[in-house]
Amino acid sequence: MASHFVRPNIRAMHGYTPGEQPGTGDRVVKLNTNENPFPPSPKVMQAIRDIAPESLRRYPNPTADGFREVAASVLDIPQDMILAGNGSDDILTIATRTFVPPGGTLAYPDPTYSLYKVLANIEDAKVSPVHWKEGWQLPVDALLATKADAIYLANPNAPSGTFVTPDVVSELAEQFEGLLLIDEAYADFAEDNCLALASKYDNVVVSRTFSKAYSLAGMRFGYAVAKSAVISQMMKVKDSYNCDAISVIAATAAMQDQDYAQMTWNHVKQDRARVAEELTKLGFEVLPSQTNFVFAKVPGGDGLGMYKSLKELGILVRHFDTGTLKPYLRITIGTGQENNALLGGIRELLAKEKAA
Amino acid sequence: MASHFVRPNIRAMHGYTPGEQPGTGDRVVKLNTNENPFPPSPKVMQAIRDIAPESLRRYPNPTADGFREVAASVLDIPQDMILAGNGSDDILTIATRTFVPPGGTLAYPDPTYSLYKVLANIEDAKVSPVHWKEGWQLPVDALLATKADAIYLANPNAPSGTFVTPDVVSELAEQFEGLLLIDEAYADFAEDNCLALASKYDNVVVSRTFSKAYSLAGMRFGYAVAKSAVISQMMKVKDSYNCDAISVIAATAAMQDQDYAQMTWNHVKQDRARVAEELTKLGFEVLPSQTNFVFAKVPGGDGLGMYKSLKELGILVRHFDTGTLKPYLRITIGTGQENNALLGGIRELLAKEKAA
Numbered sequence: 001m002a003s004h005f006v007r008p009n010i011r012a013m014h015g016y017t018p019g020e021q022p023g024t025g026d027r028v029v030k031l032n033t034n035e036n037p038f039p040p041s042p043k044v045m046q047a048i049r050d051i052a053p054e055s056l057r058r059y060p061n062p063t064a065d066g067f068r069e070v071a072a073s074v075l076d077i078p079q080d081m082i083l084a085g086n087g088s089d090d091i092l093t094i095a096t097r098t099f100v101p102p103g104g105t106l107a108y109p110d111p112t113y114s115l116y117k118v119l120a121n122i123e124d125a126k127v128s129p130v131h132w133k134e135g136w137q138l139p140v141d142a143l144l145a146t147k148a149d150a151i152y153l154a155n156p157n158a159p160s161g162t163f164v165t166p167d168v169v170s171e172l173a174e175q176f177e178g179l180l181l182i183d184e185a186y187a188d189f190a191e192d193n194c195l196a197l198a199s200k201y202d203n204v205v206v207s208r209t210f211s212k213a214y215s216l217a218g219m220r221f222g223y224a225v226a227k228s229a230v231i232s233q234m235m236k237v238k239d240s241y242n243c244d245a246i247s248v249i250a251a252t253a254a255m256q257d258q259d260y261a262q263m264t265w266n267h268v269k270q271d272r273a274r275v276a277e278e279l280t281k282l283g284f285e286v287l288p289s290q291t292n293f294v295f296a297k298v299p300g301g302d303g304l305g306m307y308k309s310l311k312e313l314g315i316l317v318r319h320f321d322t323g324t325l326k327p328y329l330r331i332t333i334g335t336g337q338e339n340n341a342l343l344g345g346i347r348e349l350l351a352k353e354k355a356a
Numbered sequence: 357m358a359s360h361f362v363r364p365n366i367r368a369m370h371g372y373t374p375g376e377q378p379g380t381g382d383r384v385v386k387l388n389t390n391e392n393p394f395p396p397s398p399k400v401m402q403a404i405r406d407i408a409p410e411s412l413r414r415y416p417n418p419t420a421d422g423f424r425e426v427a428a429s430v431l432d433i434p435q436d437m438i439l440a441g442n443g444s445d446d447i448l449t450i451a452t453r454t455f456v457p458p459g460g461t462l463a464y465p466d467p468t469y470s471l472y473k474v475l476a477n478i479e480d481a482k483v484s485p486v487h488w489k490e491g492w493q494l495p496v497d498a499l500l501a502t503k504a505d506a507i508y509l510a511n512p513n514a515p516s517g518t519f520v521t522p523d524v525v526s527e528l529a530e531q532f533e534g535l536l537l538i539d540e541a542y543a544d545f546a547e548d549n550c551l552a553l554a555s556k557y558d559n560v561v562v563s564r565t566f567s568k569a570y571s572l573a574g575m576r577f578g579y580a581v582a583k584s585a586v587i588s589q590m591m592k593v594k595d596s597y598n599c600d601a602i603s604v605i606a607a608t609a610a611m612q613d614q615d616y617a618q619m620t621w622n623h624v625k626q627d628r629a630r631v632a633e634e635l636t637k638l639g640f641e642v643l644p645s646q647t648n649f650v651f652a653k654v655p656g657g658d659g660l661g662m663y664k665s666l667k668e669l670g671i672l673v674r675h676f677d678t679g680t681l682k683p684y685l686r687i688t689i690g691t692g693q694e695n696n697a698l699l700g701g702i703r704e705l706l707a708k709e710k711a712a
Contacts, residue, residue, distance in 0.1 A: 003558075003585060003586075003589065004533075005455055005505065005506070005533070005534050005535040005559055006454060006455060006535075006586075006589045007453075007454060007455065007456075007457045010453075010454050010589055010592060010593060011589065013592060014592070015591060015592035015593075016596050018415070018418045018596050018597065019415070021414070021415055021416075021417055021418065030414070033414075033415055035413055035414055035415065036413065038413070039409035039410065039412075039413050040409055040412050040413060044412075045409055045412075048404065048405075048407065048602070049404075049405050051404065053395035053396055053401055053571075054395065055574050056395075056396050056400075056401075056571070056572055056573075056574040056575050056606070057391055057392060057394075057395050057396060057571045057572070057573060057574065058377070058386075058389075058391055058573055058574055059374070059375070059377055059389055059391065059567070059573040059574060060377075060573075060574045060576070061377055062374045062377065086442050086576075086595065086598065086600075087595065087597060089595045089596055089597065090595055093595055097363075097366075097478055098362060098363060098366050099361055099362060099363065100363075101363045101458075101480070102457075102458040102480065115596065118592075122453055122592075122593055124457070124458065149361070150361070177360075177361070178361050179361040179362075203361055211415070215409075215412070215413045216412055216413070217412075217413060217414055217415040217416075217597075218411050218412040218413065218414055218415060218416045218600060218601035218602075219412050219600050219601065219602065220416070220442075220597060220598075220599075220600040229359065230359075230362075233359065233362045233366055233367065235371060236366060236369060236370070236371035236474075236478075237366060237371075237478055239442065239443065239445045239446055239449055240372050240374050240445055240471065241374065241443060241445065241573075241576060242442065242576075243576075244442075244574060244575050244576040244600070244602075244603055245574035245575065246404070246574075246575065246600075246602050246603075247600055247602075250412070
């Protein structure tokens, strides 16, 4: 098969591997891709049912202004500091194409969201992964030393669930000459966030998603916040109509229903504490989480084994079969019932192990 | 404003300029962005109303397999020859990132869809626009002489509406060493198409959209057809979840309702003949169209003037204020009533001109 017409960097690279997505009909306790356990707000579902055929027949507003107006009001920032995207993956893609030149360098604390490396590969750029300092602390000096074109910081981080405080991130933004993207996919489950840095620094982009906090992973909607001069450069790079009419209406309705969203966040945070406590009792080492998942070291360290055994019980969690992550499982906080099923399954497996 | 962290090619370029999109409430006869005049199939609207909250809460199938299965059956090709995209703009973006290296060259017959140049600019690649031969014939030899990495051919072409027959496109595919993308956004309004070339040649990608033929411009859905080895390279480049759950369900329902779609195409083709005939009677030179629009030279040649005068009458058409396109208007075929409003408006303007 001739493929000389495919760019060599694309031929050589591996694509991103999404988490397993069983069919919605499959009977599985699905705690592997960090969805919100609650359905979207009833107001979102109503807005979707009310959509007019005319909104689908016509091209959408190219910059999703209906959403930007509401988001500007909720976040208390000017509308021209907001860029809407087809999921925050789209925001990350747009950022990489805007700020990371071919042959340039993308740096990030490592381990983190594995998509960053893929995005750099597609751009034919190099990556500089920099190990987190002891206790998942931000390696500010080592990141600066990379002289990268851009640094991507997932905060809270995945898969660790850990958080870097805004004052430490500020230090990095202040001293860094390139573009600092703060990926806040999980920020709504954290005790603080870095949104204010986007107003303070010229070189900061904050990205957000509706996939987790607003129960809309299937809808694909995210946004970036940065100074308007930065947003206007990113606008040139995005697809002309990157957000469809329904996703804009759904995200807008979700953003307007803050009470509902916060109810779901409160539930997740409460049950996160409970799951962490129970797992600790069972001999797991659980990292302090500011997300809607916990990252926990399996007693005995056989992460892959426990992942497989749980899967046999119909409980799906995420395992990363690489380096220092191998002894861990990343477990999404589900409904109370799902979390109980998880804990029950783990107790069963540990009891069996003990008996053997 | 510091912007040294923005890539120089992005700083230097202009973004794509979408056609004007007045609010859906505005009372305007909107014949400027080639939407289908009919609403989406009632079955599409029903499928959207029936969407389950669970489909939105969870991540979608990453490769839109529900759609690919139906499309494979309707088009009579294997499923692994299909890649789904967030509009055909997403397909064009993915193709450019897969096949056009930074510093490489993208060629296309010119004038054509102005997005191609923007996509090359973002990639920091050069463009080789090659003038159409007399009568909008494909300049095969001149295109080959560019030695480009890729050639993008809109067929039927926009804004001319003209069509190159598959045997001539075959000649180009056969002799070209790079990747030939055939952008068939308007193919459903044409007498033939080049889908078979995607099965015949290793280096051909055909792209399609639901924006025009299926009345779903607001929904953002398109797809590519190519040999599976080519599709699997493009899969690495697309965003992980580029198509949202609702767009997949909507596009699948639209694809399944071929009777409805063909009814809309037949109406458009009939009224296209009528509008072309009437415009010709009024002194326009109308190019032979195989699309859902006509490209017509205004009597006297003041395209901009007539565009503005029509806009004052509440009739929006598209004018391109560049080079040889200046004397022309691109006019979408609307409902019978809209087309009558257009013709009435033009008659009124020409009568006024004559009286002055």
